[in-house]
Amino acid sequence: MWRVVLRNHQQHALRLALVCLAIAVGVAFLAATFVLTDTDRAAIASSADQAYANVAVAVQGPFSSSRLPGLAGHILLPEDVLTTVRRVSGVSQAQGEVDGYAQLVGSNGVLIGGNTSLARGISVGPVPSLRPFVLGAGRLPSTSREVVVDAQTFAAQGWHLGQSVRIVSDLPIRAFTIVGVVRSRQTADVLGATLLGFTVPEAQQLLGSEGHFSVVLCASHRGLPEDVLASRVASAIGPGYEVLTGSSFARESADFSSAGVPTFSAVLDAVFGVIMLVGALVIFNIISILVVQRRRELALLRCVGAWRSQIYRSVLGEMAVIGVLASAAGLGLGIAAAAVLRNVSNGSGAQTSAAGLDISPRTVLVSLLVGTATTILASLLPAIQASRVPPVSALRQDVIGEVAASSRRWRVTGLVVGGLGVALVAAGLLAEQGRAAEIWLVGGGMALGLFGLGRLSPLVVPPLIALVGWPLPRLVGAPGLLGRKNAMHNPRRTAATAGALVIGVALVSLLAIIASSAKASSNSQLDQSLSAGFEVVHTGTSPLTDGPSGSQALSPRVLQRLQAQPGLTVSPFEFVTFLLDGHGGYGAAVDPSTISKMISFGTLQGSVTALSHGGFAVSVQQAAPLHLTVGEHVDVALVDELPSRGSTEMQVDAIYAQGDHESGFLFSTATVSELDPSLALSAVLIRAKPGVSSREAEAAVASATKGFPDASVLNVAAVRTSEDQRIASQINLITLLLALAIIVAVLGIVNTMALSVVERTRELAVLRAVGMSRSQIVGMVQGEAAVIGAVGAACGVVLGLFLGWAFQRALSSQGLTDLMVPWTRLVVYVVAGAATGLVAGSLPARRAARVDMLAAIASE
């Protein structure tokens, strides 16, 4: 049996190559994602491990509620903590480290390293083994105007020792001299960041922490376990601090840096799922056709005594071999793609590491397993079909490709299964939480829906083809008519072929709808809610409307200098993360007297301006699910990681109508800074005072922020553009990824057409014999392919419209308030679908035109 299986491979080499491609594309995608994420994580983790290899115990302040990325997220430690720690028995050496934002400014005034969140300034303490780096060249800083730079940045900038550089921090730009180059113990970069080392007092001044440390690190006497020392240190310094062992400190440090590694794994998972689903459909289709074509051969095997199970196993065995081969090819392709992508991103100066690609056994195993399993699953049904070929088929001249009329049972099961699928998709889309579960629901629902559609296709497809293919006979005459009829002839096959395209196009249309809806929504929200003329944020921060994630702190001096400008009304804005009656949320600390000049709050119950000490305002959207009413008292706890800080009772002062979820809760700055002194300035909102022209205001803002290149000034129009650009670029990226799925689907059409041409050789020969010209044959085959493509794309767009509508309804409370359908784009998709069908049909059509007429007469 096995020999028969292997022989089959050689005979259908091209066909199988296409099957392989369908699977390999998906597996390559999966493998590349795995490898890239693992590599980035591993690089950072190993560099953090090295950096803090000699640290036995680390002491930090509690986690700040402003939740800024980087180690600066902790409240600072007073210097006397160091003295206490030094006295603990078992501590051999200890030193305080100051860590914060500091970035180099290039000669053109532009920040070096772009807007990365990984620009760090750090103090160079007296104990070498506790520093996260070693000296590579030159010497350490000894005066306040000297600095050391990490070797990677130093080399990339082509600097020399003694070079003068300008550095921005919480203070305006200052000049420093490079006296040395530092490197981590193995690689040129340190913690994947651009690192600047200062003397301890200078670091404390620059990073705004005079008399304080970010962290106190200590080494132990030999043989003393880390956790023993940690508990000794903890009892010596008392509560209110976070004491970590060296290894957990290294892990936390790596996690912070990893936060900079871009991951949108849910989206990647979904895209991967779609590609695999499309691939599976294509495989299912190809194998089904192959089984029909090999019907005689299979029946002959049955005649000479093969068991049904042998036939079944031979088909599955064949597919398993192909699945493994294709998955292996996909794995190789994925690793190659990861290597290429990594080189590209390294070249563009993103964070890099000398470490090679991290190919974990999991990557290899999961890729091979998923690819093979998908292939086998997709061929289960065709294998059963193959095993059911009756032996007499070998003797009888069956009318090949004749389709049995659909039975009632088929229709009923189709309706039930399809309905279940639609219900699952709806449930998945409407579920609020648990991304992984949602994706499985939607994915599973889609698969079921497709299965149902497959069963219903004899009912659904012919009228669709008749409708979409209506212009064909009018355009190309008789061949068009025939092409349309051929597409209707085997509705199940047409449905399966078009099905792959339906999924791809549906998702792309869904994205287009979400993109335009998001744009429309954000525009209308900006129009309604933001009346500030300008907004100052850290350069490394996305626009205000993005919420606290990715937000970086501005220097408080920027606020002071802006407030000193006579022509401006200025309002500070600080993101706050908190727990309200146990529910996590985030909002902002604002200045009640000025904020309503910047943001319009719509209908009010109570007043934001009169925000009391110890009270807060909440938007209607946020208030409703929590059943908050004005005057009510609730427990609010600013998020910090120490249980010692309890919650505070606060009163609901106002409920306002406008406001998206980022500013759904407003506290007064006075209230919050009392609870959390480390509150960081996220943004400054600015408006020109009456009588001040916008140009004058712009000049005033510019002069106030001069010397702070990390302070980025946005005006509202710029906010809107950057918001639009952000959405557009994300959507474009995902669309590009989904294009892979569409390519697989188009390959499926090529394949189906090629196979039907082979299957219909005799029919084509008859047509040629009764006088069909070659060009008419080409027209017929391409017409069929175009109809399939157009039907697939049209169904996809309709499905996408439905999904888009469902998404918008589900997300309307989260800011997707407006539904906007990009009609032109959708029409383009349908036309493009027909066009890809035409292209996909061109090769098989040429082959069909070359069919030997004598084949029609040759009696087998």
Place this chain on the structure above:
Amino acid sequence: MAGTDTGAPAAQAFEATKVFGISDTSVCALDAVTVSFEAGRFSAIMGPSGSGKSTLLHCISGLDSLSSGSAHIGGIDLSALSERELTKLRRTKVGFVFQGFNLLPTLTAGENIELPVILDGNRPDAEWVAHLARVLGITDRLHHRPAQLSGGQQQRVAVARALVNRPTVVFADEPTGNLDTRTGVALLELLARIVEEDGQSVVMVTHDPVAASHSDRVVFLLDGRVVDELHDPTAERIAHRLTALES
């Protein structure tokens, strides 16, 4: 040449030679065959397997090309025609009936019959189609798919398709090969009747003496040459000649 001569022959071959393969391995399927099939008559080509009878049919019908010599249909030299002109000729001047009925499964019987006319971009002559259906006894089957028809009915649809363009000549390749004896005889009687009543020309390849006995004239081929012919044959005389040829 005896028999009633009615002007230009329906199909002719002059010195028709067909060689398959090259040099050493070449096989001469037709060896300078010169033969003429009169218009308005029912001719049969017979011969043992490998005698070249199918090749002759393919070449004089324009499905295949000759190595040398020429083939003519209604006085037109096929070798002078381009691929396009040949296609056009097949569409308008030639009808085919195959052993496997070779109807298109996607089209109804009626659509199958009208196909050559539609391909030409013309409207089918409804009266003529109705007439053919009546003569062939398939009037009530025109809206059925081929899969819903019996073998005999399918072959009668194929005959109607061959006749729909009022071709100069109809070529039939073992038309009764896939039919049982009774259905086969009925079909041959129909073909003979069409020749007699409508003056249609039919050229049929067969190995069955009974089938050939319905024709007006039988041409015998052996090893790529015309070796004999019979006029107004009977099955016994044909069988006798065949046995003589094969011995």
